[in-house]
Amino acid sequence: MSTATSSTFELDFERPLIQLENQLAELENHADETGVNINAELRKLRSSHTAMLKKIYGKLSAWNTVKVARHPDRPQSVDYIRMCFKDFCELHGDRRYSDDNAIITGFARVGPYKCMVVAQAKGKDVKERIKCNFGMPHPEGYRKAMLKMKLAEKYNLPIVTLVDTPGAYPGVGAEERGQAEAIAYNLQEMSRLKVPVVSIVIGEGGSGGALGIGVADRVAMLQYAWYSVISPEGCSSILWKTGDKAPEAAEALKITADANKKVGVIDDIIDEPLGGAHRNKELMGDRVQKWIVQNLRELKRFKVENLVSKRYDRLRVIGQYGEE
Amino acid sequence: MAKSTTQTQSAAAKQPQRKWDEVVETGKRTDIPEGLWLRCPNCAAMVYRKSLEQNLHVCPECDHHMRVDADTRARQLCDPDSFEPMWENLVPVDSLNFTDLKAYKDVLASDRKKTGHADALVCGKGFIKGRGVMLACMDFRFRGASMGSVVGEKITRCIEMGIEQNLPVIIASCSGGARMQEGSQSLMQMAKTSAALARLDDAGGLFISLLTDPTTGGVTASFAMLGDVIIAEPKALIGFAGPRVIANTVREELPEGFQRSEHLLAKGFVDRVIHRADLRSEISRIIDYAGK
Numbered sequence: 001m002s003t004a005t006s007s008t009f010e011l012d013f014e015r016p017l018i019q020l021e022n023q024l025a026e027l028e029n030h031a032d033e034t035g036v037n038i039n040a041e042l043r044k045l046r047s048s049h050t051a052m053l054k055k056i057y058g059k060l061s062a063w064n065t066v067k068v069a070r071h072p073d074r075p076q077s078v079d080y081i082r083m084c085f086k087d088f089c090e091l092h093g094d095r096r097y098s099d100d101n102a103i104i105t106g107f108a109r110v111g112p113y114k115c116m117v118v119a120q121a122k123g124k125d126v127k128e129r130i131k132c133n134f135g136m137p138h139p140e141g142y143r144k145a146m147l148k149m150k151l152a153e154k155y156n157l158p159i160v161t162l163v164d165t166p167g168a169y170p171g172v173g174a175e176e177r178g179q180a181e182a183i184a185y186n187l188q189e190m191s192r193l194k195v196p197v198v199s200i201v202i203g204e205g206g207s208g209g210a211l212g213i214g215v216a217d218r219v220a221m222l223q224y225a226w227y228s229v230i231s232p233e234g235c236s237s238i239l240w241k242t243g244d245k246a247p248e249a250a251e252a253l254k255i256t257a258d259a260n261k262k263v264g265v266i267d268d269i270i271d272e273p274l275g276g277a278h279r280n281k282e283l284m285g286d287r288v289q290k291w292i293v294q295n296l297r298e299l300k301r302f303k304v305e306n307l308v309s310k311r312y313d314r315l316r317v318i319g320q321y322g323e324e
Numbered sequence: 325m326a327k328s329t330t331q332t333q334s335a336a337a338k339q340p341q342r343k344w345d346e347v348v349e350t351g352k353r354t355d356i357p358e359g360l361w362l363r364c365p366n367c368a369a370m371v372y373r374k375s376l377e378q379n380l381h382v383c384p385e386c387d388h389h390m391r392v393d394a395d396t397r398a399r400q401l402c403d404p405d406s407f408e409p410m411w412e413n414l415v416p417v418d419s420l421n422f423t424d425l426k427a428y429k430d431v432l433a434s435d436r437k438k439t440g441h442a443d444a445l446v447c448g449k450g451f452i453k454g455r456g457v458m459l460a461c462m463d464f465r466f467r468g469a470s471m472g473s474v475v476g477e478k479i480t481r482c483i484e485m486g487i488e489q490n491l492p493v494i495i496a497s498c499s500g501g502a503r504m505q506e507g508s509q510s511l512m513q514m515a516k517t518s519a520a521l522a523r524l525d526d527a528g529g530l531f532i533s534l535l536t537d538p539t540t541g542g543v544t545a546s547f548a549m550l551g552d553v554i555i556a557e558p559k560a561l562i563g564f565a566g567p568r569v570i571a572n573t574v575r576e577e578l579p580e581g582f583q584r585s586e587h588l589l590a591k592g593f594v595d596r597v598i599h600r601a602d603l604r605s606e607i608s609r610i611i612d613y614a615g616k
């Protein structure tokens with residue numbers, strides 16, 4: 001078992017954990033080099049490491065959840081495409097303006113099924129991040145997504161979307177090319193696609209930018225993903241009139257997977273490995289794949305009319321109000 | 325009157341643009357009887373309230389389209405006394421127990437007192453030049469006409485009734501976006517209303533979206549941009565992100581007229597920019613062309 005993380009990035013609340021992990025790694029190395037038997041000591045350290053993980057991750061605050069969701073080592077769409085799907089056949093472009101690298105689309109196989117993958121990409125190093133615009137799609141990204149979803153519909157292929165965006169890009173070009181229209185159109189069209197659609201928020205579910213590929217028959221969130229109407233920072237600056245109340249805003253917005261499940265915004269929570277998806281990507285990949293296959297299996301049994309009307313009914317009941 | 329207008333105009337040129345309600349307060353501080361005369365936020369002309377109302381809240385001096393509340397909007401669009409509000413019994417709930425600088429419960433109560441409405445949307449049945457319609461009007465005075473569960477639910481019911489009774493659906497939008505205080509449930513109202521519009525579309529129905537100043541955020545990115553015909557009032561601010569957010573992101577000055585109705589018309593995102601005085605006749609014409 002490898003306990004040390006490869007990254008030099010540290011979440012503030014993980015600092016004691018990472019110290020322990022470094023200590024463990026050192027000890028393991030030392031044991032390998034010298035052949036000295038220190039198993040007892042290792043066991044002790046490992047169990048206190050596990051205990052610390054459980055303690056920290058057992059009661060993660062909303063704001064710390066956001067930090068985990070944004071962890072640079074957290075698996076991204078490209079990782080899930082590699083881990084959960086086979087034979088990925090990427091398809092580019094919206095045929096109208098350009099190819100938005102913040103959204104990846106293509107045919108793929110998942111378990112026994114052929115499908116269409118539509119996934120938001122953030123990029124891993126500086127160069128990739130710039131290419132992906134830090135995961136913030138332009139209108140052409142949403143139009144590319146819809147074009148490929150319609151292609152899937154034509155060939156009766158189910159659709160799998162992976163959501164991971166801080167939000168749709170708020171720029172001059174994005175506005176002039178109809179960011180609002182592009183998202184609105186996707187909401188309308190996704191609601192009546194005649195094939196199964198499943199969606200997973202794998203990291204950040206930033207508002208309309210996330211929902212623009214997130215209307216589905218079944219929606220799941222990873223345990224430490226966040227999903228809300230606005231980013232905690234945006235909410236802080238509008239409602240608290242300062243940028244530094246993001247932790248309070250995260251709490252107030254109820255952005256966690258648990259809170260979203262409680263109000264019916266999502267259907268399932270996919271548990272993350274102890275200490276978050278960044279500690280064990282392959283295990284996370286397995287669980288995500290299992291969820292996709294299981295839900296596609298169930299949804300494939302529905303008649304098309306039932307599928308579409310159930311998708312409507314699912315949305316129709318979201319939102320609480322009183323009657324006087 | 326004309327003379328004094330010119331004077332105030334030149335004086336106003338130096339003043340920053342102000343919002344309508346702030347202007348009313350200014351009136352209080354000087355000796356002008358409260359509410360009798362109003363100052364145009366665009367050209368600063370002093371306009372007699374009665375004549376402004378007769379002019380559909382469009383400034384007679386500079387043609388500026390003032391913001392109007394939902395009741396006024398419905399009255400202006402519909403034949404006299406023909407509008408019947410529906411689902412007025414739906415009230416917002418503070419399901420997240422949300423508190424920022426103020427408690428959501430408290431701002432809901434104060435906005436209700438201010439507007440006489442439980443939430444930011446008035447909708448129901450009415451007639452426009454004798455044509456029956458489902459009409460929904462957003463009220464910017466209530467939480468910036470943000471869309472929470474009540475607004476989303478009423479819009480959805482409006483659309484569903486339009487399908488059942490084969491009536492055109494008209495939504496006069498103005499909004500700051502989805503309502504933050506109801507969290508992701510507000511976000512889902514975007515999907516819910518858009519899905520209802522997909523059904524209206526499947527049924528061959530007609531949806532005329534009327535965009536008024538300002539329409540932004542989650543409302544623009546859902547039903548407001550899904551009109552079969554999209555009409556905007558002159559010079560309305562229409563966009564996904566607000567201008568301040570964009571300016572902060574791109575760190576440059578925004579182009580002249582950016583995100584205004586005329587700019588969206590030029591970019592191909594609205595069908596018509598129509599003067600408020602012509603809305604009734606133009607909407608009727610579109611309803612007739614659609615054969616509704």
Ligand SMILES: [Zn+2]
Binds near residue numbers: 365384387388
């Ligand atoms: Zn004026």
